[in-house]
Amino acid sequence: MLEGNRVTARISVRGFAVASATAVTTVGAVVGVAAGSDQGQTSNDVEATAAEATLLEDIPAGQQAQVQTASLTQQADTASSAADAEAKKSAEEAARKQAAKDAADKKAQAEKEAAAKKAAKKAKEREKIKTASSRSESRSDPGDFAQKSSYSTSEVQAMAKQIVGGGQYQCFSEIVERESGWNYQATNASSGAYGLVQALPGTKMASAGADWKTNPATQIKWGLNYMNDRYDSPCGAWQFWQANHWY
Incomplete structure (x- = not known):
């Protein structure tokens, strides 16, 4: 029903976000009635859509843009939160891989140093043996x-x-x-x-x-x-x- 600059619609509400989204859908349906659609049929469609309605609101026609803006803002916030979560996850994964690489490099370096020390010790022992043998031989x-x-x-x-x-x-x-x-x-x-x-x-x-x-x-x-x-x-x-x- 169209009365001046206001329309009446029955909307299903589950929190503020659902109310806003439903309001936009309902406004579109009512505008269709003003353009020449069958008012009785539209009323039945609105009644069916609002079968679980818990709240009635009057949305001024001039505030429809505000409702749409609020809905888009919420979508943008949701998308931003998802992007932040994904970025955080990627950063954590990169940090984990870097930590694993650093640990592997550190282990490889330690093993290399240990092998070098072992080789040096063995060479020293051989030199000691040769020296002792040379002394015995010269004696x-x-x-x-x-x-x-x-x-x-x-x-x-x-x-x-x-x-x-x-x-x-x-x-x-x-x-x-x-x-x-x-x-x-x-x-x-x-x-x-x-x-x-x-x-x-x-x-x-x-x-x-x-x-x-x-x-x-x-x-x-x-x-x-x-x-x-x-x-x-x-x-x-x-x-x-x-x-x-x-x-």
Whole structure:
């Protein structure tokens, strides 16, 4: 029903937001009546739409724009809140990923530093062993021992203790015991390996002295140099021997 500048509409209200949205819809329906629609039919439609109505309001025609503006403002506020929430979520996710990356980088750096320290420590230990072996070697040269036509096992072992040194002697002894049984003339019939440390071929020991066939001290010196060069020390050679039964 149109009366001057005012229209009457029945609207369903569930809070202020629902009231505003319903009011806009109702105003559109009533304007349609003023343009020539069937008033009775429209009244029935409005009654059906407002079946759950709890409040009647008169909305002045001049305030329709205000109602629409309020509705749009609410929509904008809702959209803004959603955008803020999404931005916050994205920021939190980015922060989480960055924290995870920082933690992984820190762990990798720590592992790298630990590996470097371990390598440095091992290198230092090897250098220490080499130094000790060099000192032992310089302390007892094969020429320091009187030449004899033959040597007992105890004499050969005494030579080895002086040449190799106490720190590595036991490892050296373990290898010699298994390779030759401390027999400086031991010969492997199948391979031709010779002497205390079973050099293959035996002629290799000539680098330590021309008397390599008959002088245990020369063989010991050559064997010590071989173990130091290839395994860093007699103990390194012994460790390899235990795993492979050769060195």
